[in-house]
Amino acid sequence: MDLHTYDPRELEPLLDDYLREAHAMGYETVRLIHGKGTGVLRSRVRLFLARHPLVRAAHDAPPALGSWGATVVHLASAQEAPRPKETADGKEGARGRGPLLHWKPLMIGLGIGMAVGAALLWLRR
16 A cells, blocks of 8 residues: 555554455555655654554565565464444544545546546657
8 A cells, every 4th residue: 555645644544444355355564655755754653553453573674675665564463353433423534434434535536547648658758
């Protein structure tokens, strides 16, 4: 998951939803791309991962997969159930919303980006 485009204030609920969905789908490992820049995003990601109940280990990606610009996360086995997640209003999900709500802006942006890219490629011919 590429984290470059996300608002840092939304990072924790976004990562929590992503890790829980990946675990539910049976993934054992995921990769988070935070970039090499100043290291602020990397630090925030690593601090969050250190506290997450589904994370068994996290480390820099191998050179071919981004080196210190990405973090490889090893998740708990499928048999290990995550702790229940509730908000102050008792609803499941970040801020009482379903886990996939954070993906909607990403999917819209991805669709727009692909359309613009296709148009630019077509114009270059």
